[in-house]
Amino acid sequence: MRTAICFLSVLFCTALSVPAALAGGYEILYDTRSGSGWYGGDDRAGISPRDIGGGQSVLVEADIVLNSFSFFFATRFDFAENPDNAGHEVTLTLNVRNQSGTTLRTVDLTLPNTYSGGWATWTGIDLAVDAGTTLIFTSYLNGAYDTLQVYNSHASDTASGYANGTRYTKSGTGDADMEQWSGWNPHSWDAMFWLQGTTVGPDLEIVSFTAPATAEPEAGIGGQIMLRVRNAGSTDITTPVSAGFYVSSDATITTSDQLLLGGRESIASLVAGAEVDVPLFTGARIPASWPLGDAFLGVVLDESNLVAESNETNNTASSAVLVSAPQPDLEIVSFSAPNNAVPGTAIGGQILLRIRNRGTQDITESIGVGFYVSTDDVITTADQLLVGGREGAGTLAAGAEVDVELFAGASIPADFPLEPAFLGVIVDEFDNIDESDEGNNTAVSAVNVVAVPVPSESWGTLKSMYGSGRTQ
Numbered sequence: 001m002r003t004a005i006c007f008l009s010v011l012f013c014t015a016l017s018v019p020a021a022l023a024g025g026y027e028i029l030y031d032t033r034s035g036s037g038w039y040g041g042d043d044r045a046g047i048s049p050r051d052i053g054g055g056q057s058v059l060v061e062a063d064i065v066l067n068s069f070s071f072f073f074a075t076r077f078d079f080a081e082n083p084d085n086a087g088h089e090v091t092l093t094l095n096v097r098n099q100s101g102t103t104l105r106t107v108d109l110t111l112p113n114t115y116s117g118g119w120a121t122w123t124g125i126d127l128a129v130d131a132g133t134t135l136i137f138t139s140y141l142n143g144a145y146d147t148l149q150v151y152n153s154h155a156s157d158t159a160s161g162y163a164n165g166t167r168y169t170k171s172g173t174g175d176a177d178m179e180q181w182s183g184w185n186p187h188s189w190d191a192m193f194w195l196q197g198t199t200v201g202p203d204l205e206i207v208s209f210t211a212p213a214t215a216e217p218e219a220g221i222g223g224q225i226m227l228r229v230r231n232a233g234s235t236d237i238t239t240p241v242s243a244g245f246y247v248s249s250d251a252t253i254t255t256s257d258q259l260l261l262g263g264r265e266s267i268a269s270l271v272a273g274a275e276v277d278v279p280l281f282t283g284a285r286i287p288a289s290w291p292l293g294d295a296f297l298g299v300v301l302d303e304s305n306l307v308a309e310s311n312e313t314n315n316t317a318s319s320a321v322l323v324s325a326p327q328p329d330l331e332i333v334s335f336s337a338p339n340n341a342v343p344g345t346a347i348g349g350q351i352l353l354r355i356r357n358r359g360t361q362d363i364t365e366s367i368g369v370g371f372y373v374s375t376d377d378v379i380t381t382a383d384q385l386l387v388g389g390r391e392g393a394g395t396l397a398a399g400a401e402v403d404v405e406l407f408a409g410a411s412i413p414a415d416f417p418l419e420p421a422f423l424g425v426i427v428d429e430f431d432n433i434d435e436s437d438e439g440n441n442t443a444v445s446a447v448n449v450v451a452v453p454v455p456s457e458s459w460g461t462l463k464s465m466y467g468s469g470r471t472q
Contacts, residue, residue, distance in 0.1 A: 026064045026232075026311075028195045035158040035189065036074050037169065040090070040141040041149030043081045053140035053178050054154040055168035056191040057099075060129045062311030064197035069094060069137050070121040072192040074153035077111070077141075087113040088150050091142040093178070094122040099134050101181030108142075117152075119194060129197070131311060137193070138168055140178040155192040162190040199310040203233030204241065204301045207275055209317035211297040214436065215286055216326045219360045222262065222284030227299055227317075228277050231270040233310050241267040243278050244303045247286050247323075253298030253316045260284045260297075290323060297321045326398075327436040329359035330367065330427050333401055335443035337423040340450050341412050348388065348410030353443075354403050355427055357396040359436055367393035369404050370429040373412050373449070379424030379442045386410045390429070416449055423447045 038052045054071065076087035089112050096105040107122040122139075129135065141148070156167060167187040172178040207228040215221045225245060231237055245263035246253050262284040270276060298318035302309070309315075333354040341347045351371060357363055371389035372379050388410040396402055424444040428435070435441075 025067075026062050026197045026199045028058060028060075028193075030157070030162045030190065030193050031072070032157040032159075032161050032190075033072070033155045033192055035156050036153035037156050037167070037187070037189065037191075038151060039073065039154035040077065040151035041144030042151060043079050043149035045081060048081075048149055049145050051140060051145040051172045051174065051178060052151070053138060053170045053172060053184075054191055055136060055138035055170075055184060056193045057134055057136045057165035057168065057186075058193065058195055059132075059134050059164035060195070060197075061131055061313055062203065063131045063200045064129050064310065065200060066096070066125045066127040066129050066135075066195070066197045068121050068123045068125060068194075068196045069096070070119045070194035071137075071139060072119055072155040072194075073117050074155055075117040076115060077150040077152050079149065080151050087115060088148065089113045090148065090150065092120060092122075092139055093142055093175070094137060094139045095179065096125060096127060097136040097138060097181065099136065101136065101184065103179070103181075104135075121194070128200070131313075134165065136168060136184075138170070138178075138184055140170075140172065140175070142175055145172065145174040145177075156189040157192070158189050160188060160190050165190070167191045199233045201233050201310045202231055202235045202237045202270075202272070202307055203310045203314070204237070204270075204307065205230050205232045205311070205314040206299070206301065206317045209299055209319060211319040211321060213320070214322045214324055215297070216324055216360055216436070217286045217288045217290050217292075219326070220283040220285050222260075222280040223282040225280045225284070225297065226277070227280070228275060229267060229270070229301060230275040231272055234272055236269070236271045237267075237307060238269050239306070241270070241301060241307055242303045243267060244300045245280055245284060246298050246300065247290055247321070248296045248298055248318065251296050251298075251318045251320075253296065253300055253318045255300055255303050257298070258287065258290060261287055286323060292323050292325060295321050295323050324436075326360040328357050328361045328363045328396075328398065328433060329436045329440075330363070330396075330433065331356050331358050331437075331440040332425070332427060332443045335425055335445060337445040337447060339446075340448040341423070342450060342452060343412045343416050343418075344387075344414040346409040346411050348386075348406040349408040351406045351410070351423065351425075352403070353406070353425055354401060355393060355396070356401040357398055360398050362398050363396045363433060365395065365432065367396060367427065368429040368432065369393050370426045371406055371410060372424050372426065373416060373447070374422045374424055374444075375419075377422050377424075377444045377446075379422070379426060379444050381426065381429060383424070384413060384416060386423075387413055393427075412449060418449050418451055421447050421449050
């Protein structure tokens with residue numbers, strides 16, 4: 001950890017309309033605007049002179065070098081009593097203070113007379129800041145009390161939506177007074193602000209984390225959990241870093257939660273700025289003892305805190321999951337049907353179907369299977385059932401496969417129109433079996449319904465579009 005540099009230095013910089021993004025940088029941007037506060041001088045009769053400054057306290061959550069800070073102003077700097085609508089060049093002073101009000105840095109910013117509002121950015125602050133430090137940024141317009149009594153509107157959020165700080169204001173009697181901490185008081189609003197810095201040391205952060213919405217105890221889910229990690233810091237990570245995958249009763253994932261069986265992986269190394277996917281062992285699973293119901297799957301990077309990071313708060317992520325009882329899951333392994341067919345003519349022997357129970361529970365009741373013809377490639381029970389087109393596949397153990405033989409005399413009904421169509425199948429036709437996935441129970445194949453059989457090669461165009469045995 002680094003100690004903040006506590007001495008006063010005065011720097012000068014030029015105006016930037018928008019702070020530039022920093023490679024591998026750290027930023028806090030609060031850009032909610034619902035109001036504005038007076039900022040600068042006041043030349044109105046009966047009120048002037050006065051000098052109103054604005055500030056904001058900000059919590060820095062990583063070890064950084066603070067590079068720049070910005071406030072947002074609504075318009076040009078002009079007089080309040082007799083505005084000339086022509087903007088005025090101004091110099092704004094920013095004091096970076098600790099929580100006691102001691103000034104750590106002072107930076108001056110000159111805005112030209114062409115400035116018409118937007119972000120005003122003090123650059124070159126170059127201050128080392130420890131994670132968990134609250135800084136107070138106070139600013140004022142030079143000479144606003146004595147010479148240049150122009151003002152602006154300090155863009156703010158009246159709802160005070162920034163949770164880790166507050167706006168500050170002061171009505172001073174000149175530049176020397178504005179430099180003093182006395183008189184700077186918290187305000188009920190928040191100012192719009194933009195803090196940017198560069199993280200110091202490595203910084204592991206989770207770019208993305210996804211996990212299944214449902215899972216069964218003892219069922220492999222590792223292939224459904226996706227993790228991408230970035231080193232957002234300024235230093236390479238050269239030693240292995242662990243990634244632990246957990247199940248928890250709440251969304252806050254810690255190493256005190258239940259590690260998945262087979263739920264730990266390692267990142268060998270990661271250079272500054274680089275990203276990497278972290279694949280989990282496909283057989284990783286929730287232990288059998290974990291209770292059914294709502295839970296959370298999550299990940300913890302650098303579980304034993306072996307890497308000294310600039311930010312230790314971005315190493316976890318979680319996703320809600322419903323832990324459910326083991327279920328079967330019927331799926332179609334293969335389906336094929338003839339290229340052409342004549343209504344009323346037997347085709348059952350040409351239709352081949354193989355199904356599998358890829359779930360974790362045996363199916364102990366007979367599986368209903370319906371074979372249909374349709375005018376489109378979405379097969380439902382509202383389509384035309386083949387004559388003799390219903391079979392029972394019997395029971396099916398978890399992980400087992402079986403061929404389903406259709407009655408050889410099954411045929412397309414005699415009144416079906418002679419036109420291109422589709423032969424299809426629905427497994428568990430009437431949804432009698434509660435499955436973990438109900439979306440893989442149908443398949444379809446293009447067929448030419450004709451008055452007399454035609455050579456299969458003349459049907460190549462439609463087959464090239466829809467193929468044979470396409471599952472839905």
